[in-house]
Amino acid sequence: MAGKVAGASAPAPGLAAPRQRAAAWSPAKGGLLLLALPLAMLALFFLLPLLVVLGQSFTAPAGPFDSYVRLAGDSALRNALTYTFQTAAIVTLAALVLSYPVAFLISRAQGRWLVIGMVFVLVPFWTSAVIRSYAWLVLLQRRGVLNEMMLALGLIDRPLRLTNTDIGTHVAMVQIMLPFMILPLLSAMRGIDASVLRAAAILGANPWRQFLHVYLPLSMPGVGAGCVLVFISTLGFYITPALLGGSSQMIAVAIEQQVSRLLDWPLASALATLLLVLTCLLFMLYERLNRRLAGAGEAR
Amino acid sequence: MSRVASTPLWRILSAGIVAFAVLVLIYLVLPTLVIVPLSFSSDTFLRFPPSGFSLRWYESFADSTDYQLAILNSLKIGVPAALLATVLGVMAALAVVRGSMPFRRTLAALMIAPLVLPQIVLAIGLFPLLAKVGLVGSYPGIVAAHAVVTIPLVFITVSAALRSYAPTFELAAMTLGANPWRTFRHVTLPMIRPGVIVGFIFALTFSFDELILAMFLTSPTTRTVPRLLWEQLNFQMTPIIAAATVVILTVTIGLLCLAVLAGASARRRMAGTARE
Numbered sequence: 030m031a032g033k034v035a036g037a038s039a040p041a042p043g044l045a046a047p048r049q050r051a052a053a054w055s056p057a058k059g060g061l062l063l064l065a066l067p068l069a070m071l072a073l074f075f076l077l078p079l080l081v082v083l084g085q086s087f088t089a090p091a092g093p094f095d096s097y098v099r100l101a102g103d104s105a106l107r108n109a110l111t112y113t114f115q116t117a118a119i120v121t122l123a124a125l126v127l128s129y130p131v132a133f134l135i136s137r138a139q140g141r142w143l144v145i146g147m148v149f150v151l152v153p154f155w156t157s158a159v160i161r162s163y164a165w166l167v168l169l170q171r172r173g174v175l176n177e178m179m180l181a182l183g184l185i186d187r188p189l190r191l192t193n194t195d196i197g198t199h200v201a202m203v204q205i206m207l208p209f210m211i212l213p214l215l216s217a218m219r220g221i222d223a224s225v226l227r228a229a230a231i232l233g234a235n236p237w238r239q240f241l242h243v244y245l246p247l248s249m250p251g252v253g254a255g256c257v258l259v260f261i262s263t264l265g266f267y268i269t270p271a272l273l274g275g276s277s278q279m280i281a282v283a284i285e286q287q288v289s290r291l292l293d294w295p296l297a298s299a300l301a302t303l304l305l306v307l308t309c310l311l312f313m314l315y316e317r318l319n320r321r322l323a324g325a326g327e328a329r
Numbered sequence: 330m331s332r333v334a335s336t337p338l339w340r341i342l343s344a345g346i347v348a349f350a351v352l353v354l355i356y357l358v359l360p361t362l363v364i365v366p367l368s369f370s371s372d373t374f375l376r377f378p379p380s381g382f383s384l385r386w387y388e389s390f391a392d393s394t395d396y397q398l399a400i401l402n403s404l405k406i407g408v409p410a411a412l413l414a415t416v417l418g419v420m421a422a423l424a425v426v427r428g429s430m431p432f433r434r435t436l437a438a439l440m441i442a443p444l445v446l447p448q449i450v451l452a453i454g455l456f457p458l459l460a461k462v463g464l465v466g467s468y469p470g471i472v473a474a475h476a477v478v479t480i481p482l483v484f485i486t487v488s489a490a491l492r493s494y495a496p497t498f499e500l501a502a503m504t505l506g507a508n509p510w511r512t513f514r515h516v517t518l519p520m521i522r523p524g525v526i527v528g529f530i531f532a533l534t535f536s537f538d539e540l541i542l543a544m545f546l547t548s549p550t551t552r553t554v555p556r557l558l559w560e561q562l563n564f565q566m567t568p569i570i571a572a573a574t575v576v577i578l579t580v581t582i583g584l585l586c587l588a589v590l591a592g593a594s595a596r597r598r599m600a601g602t603a604r605e
Binding site: 060061063064066067068070071073074075077078079080081082085127128130131133134146149150151152153155156157158159160161163164165166167168174201204207208236261264265267268272281284285288294297298301304305308312313315316320 | 339346347349350353354356357358359360361363364367417418420421423424425427428429430434436438439440442443445446447448449450451453454455457458473474476477480534537538540541544555558559562570571574577578581582585
């Protein structure tokens with residue numbers, strides 16, 4: 030059992046009954062004492078700044094709710110909001126469709142293929158988003174790799190405009206988000222017992238029905254967790270849209286511009302408050318899904 | 330399944346799935362791979378394929394005082410931030426996983442929240458706050474900010490490590506008369522060490538990589554590598570960025586390989602002692 034120490038997110042073995050856990054390591058008092066410092070840090074450098082954002086959003090010179098009124102009236106900012114949600118939905122859906130088969134194959138791979146698969150997923154995961162956005166710029170720009178290749182192959186006779194377009198930005202964002210979808214899918218899929226599929230086959234289900242009625246429902250917690258994770262991260266996406274651009278602005282880019290170019294802190298804070306509330310709601314959803322996933326794991 | 334799976338239709342379908350997955354994996358690594366040949370280019374602007382190869386951009390990267398300063402700053406900010414995040418993250422994980430307090434789920438969610446929240450929101454809240462106490466552009470300000478957003482990484486890895494073994498080990502030590510500190514030092518820490526190390530390395534990598542907080546909270550004298558890269562991207566596009574990228578990438582992947590090896594060797598050692 031000791032060998033499991035490094036195994037990430039392995040569910041607690043049956044030994045860890047709640048009654049024993051309460052008695053072990055620290056008396057209840059010690060637990061609170063331990064929590065004091067991390068909580069103080071979070072209160073000071075996380076919760077307090079969020080309150081500052083909220084407070085700032087009501088400090089517009091023309092009245093406390095002025096920035097929200099302007100937010101509702103400004104069509105460019107309203108556009109940014111809908112565009113951000115649209116982008117988040119597109120990126121999430123595309124990432125799910127691309128990730129599912131990959132996660133499925135990696136979850137069944139063993140030995141060398143498993144290592145190769147994980148390297149392909151983890152190297153981009155740990156490559157800086159600045160660097161990957163830059164790489165996409167190199168790939169997509171007017172005299173970039175993609176255009177030069179298509180010109181050489183005779184597929185096009187004039188370079189296509191790929192940067193500053195929605196399609197280029199989305200292609201880059203999906204690539205950056207893929208690992209956030211593949212990893213939760215993988216952890217759910219690795220927990221699926223292969224004998225369940227065999228049982229379905231013995232009972233006469235063809236592979237399609239095995240997938241639809243057995244495998245897909247069992248992988249749903251991973252699908253849910255991955256989708257919420259990618260959706261939330263895309264809502265706050267700054268680097269790639271700021272560099273590659275698109276037809277409209279993402280919220281995070283709009284906030285940064287309000288602050289550093291227009292110096293409109295109240296309006297930026299109102300936008301940020303909106304983003305904060307939406308992210309919080311989605312995070313709560315994610316927590317609930319996670320809990321259900323953990324519950325399913327313990328039941329097994 | 331085997332009988333149906335051997336029909337031609339299903340064989341074509343499964344070959345299709347494999348081909349699709351391979352294409353997705355290529356899409357995943359392609360951007361990283363394109364940078365490498367560009368960094369060896371002899372051109373003065375980004376062109377693919379490069380018209381010739383040279384090490385000139387690596388030389389100018391090595392000579393650049395801007396990059397030297399930025400790398401030094403990234404270290405001066407990343408190492409203390411990751412250490413702080415590790416200490417606080419371990420404390421929080423111990424309290425939440427092993428303690429018996431009310432609202433444990435809420436506390437756990439709160440500990441993860443800084444990682445989930447878009448950094449731009451935190452940045453525009455922290456900036457006026459730190460400006461008031463004169464910490465914008467200073468090391469302590471950005472170190473605190475990076476520590477807060479990386480506590481979740483340590484919290485997650487250490488919580489997983491703590492959940493992977495029963496608390497009876499600690500119970501035994503305490504029954505034998507060890508005080509909480511000795512119990513932690515000689516029982517808990519050896520058990521969770523891989524989780525702590527992996528959490529620390531994740532935190533370090535995150536800090537080396539973080540742009541938005543650095544944009545708001547550092548000054549030209551304390552700016553980190555991502556901020557320098559970002560500023561260069563918006564002004565000039567020479568292959569020096571590609572060279573810098575390859576160097577940073579190599580170091581990052583090296584660090585992560587170390588993390589994986591540390592985890593694997595600890596696992597082996599643990600497995601070995603368990604067998605004896």
